[in-house]
Amino acid sequence: MLFDEKVYLHIPGPSPVPPQVQRAMARPMIGHRSGDFSKLVARLGEEAKKLFRTAGDVLTLTGSGTAGMEACVAGVVSPGDEVLVLVSGVFGERWAKIAQAYGAKVTRLDTRWGTPIDPHQVAVKLAENPRFKAVFATQNETSTTVQNDIAAIGAYVAKTEAVFVVDCVSSLGGADFRMDEWQVDLAVAGSQKCLMLPPGLALVAVSPKAWKAIEGTRSSRFYLDLVAYRDSLAKATTPYTPAVSLYFGLEAALALLFEEGLENSFRRHDLMKRMVRRAIRALGLSLLAEDAWASPTVTGVWAPEGLNPDDFRARIKKRYGVVLAGGQKDLTGKIFRIGHMGYTSPYDLLGVVAAVELGLKESGYPASFGTGVAAAQAELFDSLDVAAGKEG
Numbered sequence: 001m002l003f004d005e006k007v008y009l010h011i012p013g014p015s016p017v018p019p020q021v022q023r024a025m026a027r028p029m030i031g032h033r034s035g036d037f038s039k040l041v042a043r044l045g046e047e048a049k050k051l052f053r054t055a056g057d058v059l060t061l062t063g064s065g066t067a068g069m070e071a072c073v074a075g076v077v078s079p080g081d082e083v084l085v086l087v088s089g090v091f092g093e094r095w096a097k098i099a100q101a102y103g104a105k106v107t108r109l110d111t112r113w114g115t116p117i118d119p120h121q122v123a124v125k126l127a128e129n130p131r132f133k134a135v136f137a138t139q140n141e142t143s144t145t146v147q148n149d150i151a152a153i154g155a156y157v158a159k160t161e162a163v164f165v166v167d168c169v170s171s172l173g174g175a176d177f178r179m180d181e182w183q184v185d186l187a188v189a190g191s192q193k194c195l196m197l198p199p200g201l202a203l204v205a206v207s208p209k210a211w212k213a214i215e216g217t218r219s220s221r222f223y224l225d226l227v228a229y230r231d232s233l234a235k236a237t238t239p240y241t242p243a244v245s246l247y248f249g250l251e252a253a254l255a256l257l258f259e260e261g262l263e264n265s266f267r268r269h270d271l272m273k274r275m276v277r278r279a280i281r282a283l284g285l286s287l288l289a290e291d292a293w294a295s296p297t298v299t300g301v302w303a304p305e306g307l308n309p310d311d312f313r314a315r316i317k318k319r320y321g322v323v324l325a326g327g328q329k330d331l332t333g334k335i336f337r338i339g340h341m342g343y344t345s346p347y348d349l350l351g352v353v354a355a356v357e358l359g360l361k362e363s364g365y366p367a368s369f370g371t372g373v374a375a376a377q378a379e380l381f382d383s384l385d386v387a388a389g390k391e392g
Ligand SMILES: Cc1ncc(COP(=O)(O)O)c(C=O)c1O
Pocket: 012, 013, 064, 065, 066, 067, 091, 138, 140, 141, 142, 143, 167, 168, 169, 170, 190, 199
């Protein structure tokens, strides 16, 4: 059918892939032990440091973001170790589950879904128990559309022996992240979010403090042993056969991201967040997260009374090709989420908001056409230099 392949993908990953990246991935295959591939591995190892803002090692694993998370746990958790896990949603819970699978004694600090972790409460937990081997956090909790304050938490963890492990899977490249300045010891990102690639790569950045911990850990590990990746990277290679095409894509994606400039990418994501939030409010709907901690890459919206958000999503997907995400776990059937990450332009969101208006109207919700779109346009216009009188 004509429009079968015309998809407006606005879930929080996988996200759309730029044509430049698609073309790079379509290159003919090369051997992963070839000189050309080694040069690529060496180049990417250096380029990726800029992304994490670290002088430490950045390792690339062929696997999804969860593989990177598991590699971090396997690296720092020996059976019986005590760890603190900050849980603000599904992905914080994932840290807890992986740590348990590796035999850790897990202490959780939970927050109400839709709100961030309070750094002061982290300080209290750390003061109560000096034995924590690691603290696990999530920068951008995709499930609750909340951003946690990693810099503030990092300042407390740095005063202890614990290794600070951060999931920045759905934020790296789209939201400010400063591994060294924020005293993060292990950070993990996934290819299919703000990095504009298909799923399949996990990037793990490692500080000297983390390496010290990793060398003393007694967990069973093999494919996910970060030491093997470090030793291979030192020789400009990978321990096992990597996803070669995704490496081609990563080089193209990083070139695009650095050409835009990381700060500009953060600004673009922040603008998209503001456009969506202003539109949703103008439509009389409620947002899941408050402005102060709202995610710049995904926005959660409470379904209004009487609207089944999953039927609503299915309708606008079928009619307009606009794909939104639903709620996870406790939020299933209660919210819908609009992803605005990676290869997404502010202008794209005008179409998304228009589809939301059409879908609401068709579902019987009293939406007046153009209200949300006008609000998003106004936010976009306000951000233009011309609107600030700087141009023309
Ligand atoms: C914040 C966060 N952490 C971890 C993951 C898990 O990554 P993957 O699905 O690539 O294993 C996701 C995926 O959505 C995520 O959003």
